[in-house]
Amino acid sequence: MKVSxxxxxxxxxxxxxxxxxxxxxxxxxxxxxxxxSPSAFNIQHWRFVWxxxxxxxxxxxEATWFQPQVTDASLxxxxxxxxxxxxxxxxxxxxxxxxxxxxxxxxxxxxxYASNAQLERDEGMRSAAMASMALMLKAQEMGxxxxxxxCDFEKMSEVxxxxxxxxxxxxxxxxxxxxxPYPRPGMLSxxxxxITDSF
Ligand SMILES: Cc1cc2nc3c(=O)[nH]c(=O)nc-3n(C[C@H](O)[C@H](O)[C@H](O)COP(=O)(O)O)c2cc1C
Numbered sequence: 437m438k439v440s441x442x443x444x445x446x447x448x449x450x451x452x453x454x455x456x457x458x459x460x461x462x463x464x465x466x467x468x469x470x471x472x473s474p475s476a477f478n479i480q481h482w483r484f485v486w487x488x489x490x491x492x493x494x495x496x497x498e499a500t501w502f503q504p505q506v507t508d509a510s511l512x513x514x515x516x517x518x519x520x521x522x523x524x525x526x527x528x529x530x531x532x533x534x535x536x537x538x539x540x541x542x543x544x545x546x547x548x549y550a551s552n553a554q555l556e557r558d559e560g561m562r563s564a565a566m567a568s569m570a571l572m573l574k575a576q577e578m579g580x581x582x583x584x585x586x587c588d589f590e591k592m593s594e595v596x597x598x599x600x601x602x603x604x605x606x607x608x609x610x611x612x613x614x615x616x617p618y619p620r621p622g623m624l625s626x627x628x629x630x631i632t633d634s635f
Contacts, residue, residue, distance in 0.1 A: 509609035
């Protein structure tokens with residue numbers, strides 16, 4: 437599938453076929469593809485929680501204001517980020533780089549995030565969002581639909597026992613659509629969104 441076809445055919449699907457089963461190999465393929473996404477300093481902040489347990493999915497549905505995707509989709513991932521991944525053996529993010537590059541990157545990482553919690557969070561969130569989009573486009577190539585979802589972050593944190601130093605980016609549901617989504621609801625034009633040089 438061409439990238440442009442994946443972009444065009446991806447829609448947020450709300451009604452999934454609950455009978456459709458996804459294989460472990462497909463989940464692995466999705467995560468492997470998403471893991472190639474760009475991330476700040478290659479920190480790969482993303483952590484994907486695969487919600488499989490029926491009771492956990494029921495709780496997760498509650499935490500998404502009872503959206504049916506959570507229990508009808510074939511795969512539900514909670515895209516999280518490790519806010520402190522930059523502190524956790526950062527040499528592994530640059531292990532294949534020349535020694536001077538690796539050293540300088542690790543120094544930069546420490547300098548940038550040690551006293552800037554806002555940047556620490558923003559960069560992790562940006563990176564996790566990149567991985568989320570990659571997951572949705574890869575799913576499209578694999579013949580799977582998807583839906584990005586918000587949630588009650590506090591409730592969802594309890595469902596997955598989110599560590600103190602992690603945050604939630606979004607919920608993603610994957611599966612086969614049972615119903616076509618509405619036509620695109622109201623799209624801005626290129627002129628509306630493209631600003632040249634300054635606002
Ligand atoms: C951060 C984020 C949160 C979203 N939350 C929900 C949601 O809770 N439920 C839902 O059905 N769609 C949700 N969406 C999907 C948007 O409604 C959808 O992307 C938008 O209406 C455009 O439609 P399309 O994705 O089919 O092009 C969310 C999308 C994003 C990026």
